[in-house]
Amino acid sequence: MELTYRLIDTAERFESFRTLLRASGLPADDLDYTRDLLVGYYEGDQLVGTGALEVYDTYALLRSLSVKLGIRGQAVGTNITEYLLAEARGRGLKGIYLLTERARGFFLKKGFTDVAREAVPDAIKASSEFSYVCSTSAVVMHLPL
Secondary structure, three states: OOEEEEEEEHHHHHHHHHHHHHHHOOOOOOOOOOOEEEEEEEEEEEEEEEEEEEEEOOOEEEEEEEEEOOOOOOOOOHHHHHHHHHHHHHOOOOOEEEEOOHHHHHHHHOOOEEEEHHHOHHHHOOOOHHHOOOOOOOEEEEEEE
């Protein structure tokens, strides 16, 4: 499978991005393609994977990682995650946080560890994802960079 990535930087791409997130059961309404780093992975012209970084000071919140049904298990999620981690390192960020309800095992394999909500920087805590979009039952994870 030949995949290419594209930044989500137009309203049309953004709508496709949000549609795939919703199909995956992930929140999409608080994202902003003019503020956040959104990336889509495409097979031809079809969006098959998504990922995002919201940057807050020297940390980022990784979110919106989704892969279309039918191609899961083919390392698309890993490719997206590695791209976003490289972007964060290239920006000199100190670490990445995320919230997950279903992908803890995946992120453990990528080097993330569980952290207490109290240990999260205030800027991340104030994000929409952290403060009201994600359930308080979601696991908080961190990867120092």
